[in-house]
Amino acid sequence: xxxxxxxxxxxxxxxxxxxxxxAKVEQALDRWITTNVSAGLDHGAPAALVQAMRYAVLDGGxxxxxxxxxxxxxxxxxxxxxVGAALRAACAVExxxxxxxxxxxxxxxxxxxxxxxxxxxxxxxxxxxALLAGDALQALAFELLTPLDGSVAPxxxxxxxxxxxxxxxxxxxxxxxxxxxASVGHTLTEDQLREMHQLKTGALLHASVIMGATCxxxxxxxxxxxxxxxxxxxxxxxxxDDILDVTADSATLGKTAGKDAEQDKPTYVSLMGxxxxxxxxxxxxxxxxxxxxxxGLHNAHALQALAxxxxxxxx
Numbered sequence: 478x479x480x481x482x483x484x485x486x487x488x489x490x491x492x493x494x495x496x497x498x499x500a501k502v503e504q505a506l507d508r509w510i511t512t513n514v515s516a517g518l519d520h521g522a523p524a525a526l527v528q529a530m531r532y533a534v535l536d537g538g539x540x541x542x543x544x545x546x547x548x549x550x551x552x553x554x555x556x557x558x559x560v561g562a563a564l565r566a567a568c569a570v571e572x573x574x575x576x577x578x579x580x581x582x583x584x585x586x587x588x589x590x591x592x593x594x595x596x597x598x599x600x601x602x603x604x605x606x607a608l609l610a611g612d613a614l615q616a617l618a619f620e621l622l623t624p625l626d627g628s629v630a631p632x633x634x635x636x637x638x639x640x641x642x643x644x645x646x647x648x649x650x651x652x653x654x655x656x657x658x659a660s661v662g663h664t665l666t667e668d669q670l671r672e673m674h675q676l677k678t679g680a681l682l683h684a685s686v687i688m689g690a691t692c693x694x695x696x697x698x699x700x701x702x703x704x705x706x707x708x709x710x711x712x713x714x715x716x717x718d719d720i721l722d723v724t725a726d727s728a729t730l731g732k733t734a735g736k737d738a739e740q741d742k743p744t745y746v747s748l749m750g751x752x753x754x755x756x757x758x759x760x761x762x763x764x765x766x767x768x769x770x771x772x773g774l775h776n777a778h779a780l781q782a783l784a785x786x787x788x789x790x791x792x
Contacts, residue, residue, distance in 0.1 A: 681710025
């Protein structure tokens with residue numbers, strides 16, 4: 478079944494929208510990784526540590542999570558209210574994502590040597606530096622959400638920190654990774670696989686959407702729709718990732734292809750087969766678009782386009 482909401486029909490230029498916001502994120506990350514984001518003072522951090530942090534974050538990645546923050550924030554009538562908070566939230570979720578990749582790639586976890594088309598951080602800088610860089614990126618994410626200059630209201634700071642912490646912690650991304658490591662060589666049921674991916678990948682993608690909305694003034698109905706959208710997109714992203722692991726090459730992915738099968742990890746493709754996995758991803762797209770349609774949001778073009786982009790990478 479084809480998706481019923483098509484971004485292009487509205488005249489919305491997704492490429493321009495995405496290019497402008499990617500530039501904002503890249504510039505902010507470039508600035509904030511080397512300066513104290515709370516007080517605007519020099520970090521005084523060791524140069525080698527900063528170098529590893531910058532290597533882990535800059536000049537690579539799809540930046541899907543920051544784009545979801547912006548899209549959800551702007552869905553509320555295109556309001557500019559809280560745009561400073563939205564930029565900080567967008568960069569914070571990317572820092573958490575980057576730290577998780579640094580740690581996941583290490584020999585004690587997934588033991589990968591390629592990420593975003595270049596050697597992984599532990600290959601480039603050594604395991605100790607990679608571990609510290611990941612730790613520092615995680616801390617910086619929360620520093621970024623709590624500026625001391627009054628630009629973000631204290632209640633919004635607290636809400637954003639709570640959302641991000643829950644998504645990244647034991648009941649979110651870290652918990653999902655623990656399940657993933659414990660599941661190697663085992664066959665999971667569809668419910669177990671869904672739970673693992675909703676935590677490992679979906680929690681941070683869902684949080685990106687809700688953090689963007691938090692920087693605006695969401696109605697209860699709109700927020701409910703965004704919750705459904707975020708959960709559907711979080712799971713769809715992982716289903717598509719499982720598909721691409723067996724259909725794309727390393728150059729296209731920017732990371733080592735075929736590692737899931739090589740490491741005997743449970744995936745949607747191994748459980749359902751390739752064609753059924755593609756059909757499931759398309760169904761999740763439908764769920765996400767239907768949630769937007771029922772939310773009452775009038776400026777959800779970017780959210781629609783991002784949903785199409787996630788699924789159409791492979792389907």
